[in-house]
Amino acid sequence: MTATEQLLWPRADGPDDLAAIEQVPLAQRGLPATTHDLLRRAATCWPDRPAVTFLPDAERWQQPSTRTFARLLDDVERAASALRALRVGRQTPVALVSVNCEQMLTALLAAEVAGIAAPINPALRFEHAHPLLRRLNTPVIVAAGPELDPDAWELGRRLAAATPSAVLLALRPTAASGPPPQLEPVHDAFVAWFEKAVEDADAAPAALPPAAAEDLASCLHTGGTTGTPKLAARTHRNEITNAWMVAAATSLDADSSAFAALPLFHTNALVVTVLAALLRGQHVVWAGPLGYRDIPLYGVFWRLVERYRIGAMSAVPTVYAVLGQVPVDADISSLRYPVVGAAPLPPAVTEAFRDRTGLDLCEGYGLTEGTCASARNWPGAIRPGSVGQRMPYQQIRAIEIDETTGRWRFLPDGEIGTLVIRGPNVFAGYLTDSRDGLVADPGEKVRDGWLDTGDRGSVAADGYVTLAGRVKDLIIRGGHNIDPAAIEDVLLDHPAVTAAAAVGRPDPHAGEVPIAYVQLADGASVTTDELRAWAATRVPEPAAVPKQVEIVDAIPLTIVGKPFKPELRRRAAEDAARDALRGRTDDVHAHLHDGEVVVETSGISERDAHEALSPYSIRWRLR
Structure with a gap:
């Protein structure tokens, strides 16, 4: 050389x-x-x-x-x-x-x-x-x-x-x-x-x-x-x-x-x-x-x-x-x-x-x-x-x-x-x-x-970076970034919807898939399937079609009135873990720790929990 x-x-x-x-x-390396x-x-x-x-x-x-x-x-x-x-x-x-x-x-x-x-x-x-x-x-x-x-x-x-x-x-x-x-x-x-x-x-x-x-x-x-x-x-x-x-x-x-x-x-x-x-x-x-x-x-x-x-x-x-x-x-x-x-x-x-x-x-x-x-x-x-x-x-x-x-x-x-x-x-x-x-x-x-x-994380003295959750709300489906606002805006255009928030739900194949929570107007009558069909024809791209739309009494809000996404991500992770553990245990709970979702479960062996939950990008532990 x-x-x-x-x-x-x-x-x-x-x-x-x-x-x-x-x-x-x-500057002395001689790069083009x-x-x-x-x-x-x-x-x-x-x-x-x-x-x-x-x-x-x-x-x-x-x-x-x-x-x-x-x-x-x-x-x-x-x-x-x-x-x-x-x-x-x-x-x-x-x-x-x-x-x-x-x-x-x-x-x-x-x-x-x-x-x-x-x-x-x-x-x-x-x-x-x-x-x-x-x-x-x-x-x-x-x-x-x-x-x-x-x-x-x-x-x-x-x-x-x-x-x-x-x-x-x-x-x-x-x-x-x-x-x-x-x-x-x-x-x-x-x-x-x-x-x-x-x-x-x-x-x-x-x-x-x-x-x-x-x-x-x-x-x-x-x-x-x-x-x-x-x-x-x-x-x-x-x-x-x-x-x-x-x-x-x-x-x-x-x-x-x-x-x-x-x-x-x-x-x-x-x-x-x-x-x-x-x-x-x-x-x-x-x-x-x-x-x-x-x-x-x-x-x-x-x-x-x-x-x-x-x-x-x-x-x-x-x-x-x-x-x-x-x-x-x-x-x-x-x-x-x-x-x-x-x-x-x-x-x-x-x-x-x-x-x-x-x-x-x-x-x-x-x-x-x-x-x-x-x-x-x-x-x-x-x-x-x-x-x-x-x-x-x-x-x-x-x-x-x-x-x-x-x-x-x-x-x-x-x-x-x-x-x-x-x-x-x-x-x-x-x-x-x-x-x-x-x-x-x-x-x-x-x-x-x-x-x-x-992004949230820490940096060790030798320059190694560890992530600890995202400040931003992007949904990352198979490495593809999805703007949750694109889903929320479409759902808010529906006459029955008064509030909407989209987050990523952990998925064993795509890493995350988009799901949405919506709040309806008083007296409104619409099904989740109808809302999902509404979104499917209006979101920017097929990847942004929400996998599910859930109707809730109220979307959690921050002190300034914005949707509190960490709580919704916690719910989504808890639901995903509960589905993954179905038939093994019903005792599943998720909480937030420094902005990150941690799933806790009991009544199951470490081996069975690992087999069910390791395909998901979520932290978990037995209690």
Whole structure:
């Protein structure tokens, strides 16, 4: 390893290396400044090495499409030139409304090279996606074409029809064969196939105005906590430095690959399996458009690991819960770094995956406003109950917020409080409405460089972080953030409902599922099934449909009259535990401890309680 490589890649084998890494200022590490610089570096260092392999779908896993680093750079630069020809400037967001495919990756990276990438969940309903597009103030939409995802294509068409002077580009499936179908016109919009627009563009990479490290690279929508999801704006510096932090801790050999199946509108996919892999020159194998929702994938997964020597993967707990039940039918000795995050990790999932593979899941922690990752466990040095050690060049502290003055007080090591993060990964802010172009404003989310995560936890002296519940009310279903306000607003529109509150109920498969409590007007007559059906046709996306709606006499309130969500989460956890223990014991009680739900039960053995409750991400104990 040359001196330059040693500076870029310091020893990072475990938690004891953190102090030595931080002795060298990050600015001296020699990181690329922008996504474009990163792509050029990869193409120069490893021109003929496989960069990305896309599977058309799980059933055709032996018919992949592979591109080298040099080919990937060429494709992205050509696509960036095409976007420039369509009036995408440095401050122009490009809305990307698509499931994963080979062209989606090209379009995403090209958007960062030419302007700003703004991927949008293609499962959102039009009335929730359209406000995001208005705030982005962009006429350029890249959407999954009719062959790839008919529903996403219809959403893209509706968005284009509602956007003045819109440009709508359609993506084809990976390894599509034959000529594409004719695209129907959309009012005054310019409609074309993405690949045709790229072919027609003058490929002149040198003409692409270079971005600066502080320019915006992406705007990703968050789960939000009130109303329309917020658009979190991140700079090239945010993305590159956070990707380096991830890559520095992934000490895999040059022949190892990574597996990717999370959607590209999610920050984990962008930072961990795109940018971090580009820094390391690592081959990434991508699942088909359904990702981990492609059921046949699990039947061939271990053979994929063997064929591509997959060393690292990133998924949510529900994925590992399934893999823990799949017999290993191949050599998976290359797999060393199975990373899990985005949702609470039930103990039973960890145990089943370890029993099946001999590997410990490496839990991590992060959020979109922190670009992606802020803490992770180390293979071989897992600290049970912790989401891992803070990443280099990031600071994580716990604070206490004075409810009267709003002042922060930093807490000693090990004390529980609200977690705050400071570092080069802290985002530029949320996009705000402005006639002067894009404006990113962190508002009260960032104070003196410290990002308020909205999560509660503690930080040990050696930087290990332990979570202790959420201050914010997001429901996390299978790693997907759901804004409870989106459910509550829909239920409040029902003429019989006077109050509504949605929370997550622990679930052995999805981690959490949304449920809702409602209070009815005097004399109102409506059933829970009718209320659930009402919500099902109006919430922003299918994942937000409440699994159940419960009518209550009164919703518990705080002293200032807001719904007291911790009490509702306690009820939900108690009900879930009671269902799990049905037939074993009826003695179940849950209480709140420092904002966290603890389930207590008796009249049952430790073994039976563990068997019933360990699939759930709730704390429990016998009494």
